[in-house]
Amino acid sequence: MKNFKNKIKRRSFMKVASLGMATTALTGFPNILKAANKPIKVGVTTILSGRVAILGQTVLSGMKVAVDEINNAGGIDGRKIEVISRDSKAKPDEAARLTRELVNNEGCEVLLNCEASGATFAVNEVARDIKKFCIHCISETSSLTADPKNRVPWVFRAARQGIHDAVGGGIFASEIAKKNNLKKFATAAPDYAYGRANTAEFMEYLKLFSPDINVTTQTWPKIFQPDYTENITALLNAKPDALYTCLWGGDLVAFIDQASLYGLFDQFQSFAVNLGDLPILTAIKKIPKDVYGGARYHKDIPDTQANEDWYNKYMAGSDVLPTNWSWEADTGMRFLIDALKKTGGDTDPMKLAKATAGNKIKSPFGVDGTMTIRGEDHTLVNYVIAYGRTITKDPYLANIQQSNWKDIYVHEKDWKKRKKYI
Amino acid sequence: MFDFDALINCFGMASCAVNQLTSGLIIGMLLFLVASGLTLIFGVLNVINFAHGTFYMVGAYFAFSTYLFTESYLLSAFVGALGAGIFGIFFERVLISKVYGQDILMQLLVCYAFILITDDLVKLIWGTDYIAMGIPDEFRLAPFRIFGGYVPPLYAFLIILSLVIGILTILLISKTRFGSIVRAAAENSPMVSALGIRVPLYFALLFGLGCALAGIAGALAAPVRSLTPGMGFGILIESFIVTVIGGMGSIPGALIAAIILGLTRSIGSVGFPLFVDGLMFLIMAIVLIFKPTGLFVKGSSK
Structure with missing residues (x-):
């Protein structure tokens, strides 16, 4: 009798389980993940110690403006943006190692590299190797994107260019x-x-x-x-x-x-x-x-309301005045968010690259209120x-x-x- | 890479020669203060203080805070030296004295841990920003003109003050009772203890003195060098080069070696700007090959 009852239970369980599995198969896992509101993790390495530590600090405060805006608006299809940052101490080898660690150990799906030029070239090659979508937000060395040898199909620059x-x-x-x-x-x-x-x-x-x-x-x-x-x-x-x-x-x-x-x-x-x-x-x-x-x-x-609003939002979340690195980090984050919106939160590097190449966004730092990442050389233009x-x-x-x-x-x-x- | 014409031209002009020689002296004298502390500690205690640059940083930060309240440069420099000295005694008593006579790797590890902890403490207290103390008002003067060259009054003052501190340190070690005791304890510490002298106290004081020398260098340089956590690292490397060239344990050696390095930098910036660091290390390598004990220390290498 006891065994019989157990059998029934097992049978009902099997039925329910198969039904569940079928439902999952039909609707797909991504929706379950979305329902769970799993955040999109963005890996950031920058300089947070040494003589230019203040600049790294203003990077994080700068991108926070863009992140807060999207997260307060409900995120991307319900998924929030989560920034995970690491201090490279301005060392190229450390930046490269931390970038891999952010992807492998922390589960970052996309990268915003906020390093000076030396380390940026190292991270550029890591992004090429591990095939993760990446936007360089700080390096101004022209050859990074101008020289076709350095260019990576899924890597862009949202910073000034020398x-x-x-x-x-x-x-x-x-x-x-x-x-x-x-x-x-x-x-x-x-x-x-x-x-x-x-x-x-x-x-x-x-x-x-x-x-x-x-x-x-x-x-x-x-x-x-x-x-x-x-x-x-x-x-x-x-x-x-x-x-x-x-x-x-x-x-x-x-x-x-x-x-x-x-x-x-x-x-x-x-x-x-x-x-x-x-x-x-x-x-x-x-x-x-x-x-x-x-x-x-x-x-x-530019002397616009948009720029003033950005400044006030920035200062509300920072005890250090904004720098060049702040607007660049904010811009990189905005291009990433815009691309993620277009892919519906899909972080596939080629899909994000397609959404970013030639993309034009509204920005307080553009000469006419807009900025573009050019499709042909993956770099930012039209900034002030x-x-x-x-x-x-x-x-x-x-x-x-x-x-x-x-x-x-x-x-x-x-x-x-x-x-x-x- | 080498521009001998520029070098000959420079020394053909009195103004250029004055500029480069005095800038060599100012770089050299501040380096001497740091290196003399390092060499003093090694000479007596036989410990290589890898954390020496940290005391340079601590001295600069203490001076900065004092200057905020008092606006007195000299008082700030004094507090910088005193603060670094007391911090040095603390480091000696609590940490480094535990590894006296042990493997050098163990000393290196203790020092490295101390550097990281102190850098983080500085970050917590003063923040990660670069801080500029600013030039004290009494030194905001037009530079002296000597044969057409420029010598800022602050730098002239620093060169003289560093020299005075160096001479006082040499006298303290060679002519006073304190100096005699630490030198005797370095030779045979059980014998000195047997005479009823508290050797560890003297060792701690000497260690503090070495750190105070680094601290005063940091404090004196604070008006012109921006302050950041980790700022001691760069000066540590140059101090080691000075100590190796001058001879481990020799304060006059450190003085001459620091001036040699200062002049290498200043003359190099005219004649071979791309090989300044290279030449500094080359001089060190040559000294190590031909006189491994350093220029001013007799005897065989250790």
Whole structure:
């Protein structure tokens, strides 16, 4: 009797189980997963320690604006975005290792790489190898996307590109050089891929627009070097008419403080492309007057309600002022979210790549309120590029001029041809 | 890679020569302060303090906080040195004294753990941002002009002050009762104990002195070098090069080696900007091959 009862029970169980399995087979597993509201995990590596740790911090706060917006609106088909971040300490090998770990151990389905150039090239190859959709949000080295050898079908860049800044900055600086009769230029740049490429591109375009300009001295401090005295005195000895520097972050703060001791900024005109980031401008105790700098992120450029709203949302979730890296991280996240919406939350790299190539989104940082990731070279265009002159008080930059993208497109194409990229 | 014309031109012009020689001296003297602490600790205690750069960082942060409240540069430098010294004594008593005489790998591990813990503590207290202390108002002056070259008053002050501190340290070790006791204890510590002297106390004080030297270097440099957690690492490597060239345990050796390195950097930035670091290591390699004990230490290598 007991056995009989058990048999019945087993039979009923089998029936129910088969019914359940059939239902699952018909409707598919993804819906069960969606019903479970499993979040889409986004793996982020960035620099959260060392001299530029503040920039990594502003990366996370920047992308939080976009993540909060989508999650508060219910996520993507009910699935929320979850950012899992790791500190690479700016080391390429560490960034590569952590990227693999984020995918293999943490179950990240997509990657937003927020590393400087050195580590970005390493992560680029990891993304190629493990075939995960990835957007680089920070590296500005032009060859990352311009050189077809580096390009990966499912990897994109949502950041400035050196060549764009070089053309915009070159035109801006050449006008000042002509007006003030500046002929002899010196350069001071960090000694790694970004510093060398950026300086070469900037000087190339400056000379193109003002052919009588010469570079007389170049000095290459190491990245994160504590003391710049020997570089500063080398610049003073050269007595140039003007200086160009692409030092950035805490390095730029230290350089400016040390150079001020020698009165360097009183002796010749200076251009510092990375000067216009708020935490840098506020960290320098006595900002020298009349240094020309790029407006990396500025809440009044463009002077729109959308930009102001973004700034306020950012500041509500951060105790550090936004940087260039903040808007770039926010932009990368927005392109990812838009692509995920188009694929219905499917993280297949080729499907996401198809949704991203040539995609245009609304953005507070675009010159006309929009930005595009170009299909042909997977890189961001139409973002604000602007230069201004330092003043000693808030907002620290004045006389800001925006670069014209029509000029940039023309010169970028010529540059690509010269480099044999197209 | 080598631009000998630029180098000859530079030394043909008084202004360039002044600029490069004084910049070599300022780099060298701050490095000397850090390296002298390292070499002092090694010379007496026979411990390689791999965490030495940490005390440079701690000194800078203590100075920064003091400066916020007092706006006095000299007081900040003093507090930086004192803070680093006390922190050093704590490190010696609680951690490193436990591994005296043990395998060097064990000392390295203890130091590395200490570096990581202190870096994280600094992050917790002062945050991860780079901090600039700013140049004190009394030194916001136009640079001195010497033969057309530029010498910032702050740097002239630092060169002289570092030299004075270096000389005082040498005198303390060679001429005072404290110096005699630690040197005797280094030679034969049971004998010194037998005379009723508390050797561990003297060792701790000496370790603290070494750390205070690193701390004052960090504190003095704080106005011009941005402060970040982990800032001690770069200076540690250069301090090791100085100690190897000058000779482990020799303070005058550290002084000469630090100036050699400072001048290599400053002259190198004109004549061979791409090979500055390479040349520093090359000098170290040559010293290691031909005089492994370092330039100023007699006897065989250890």
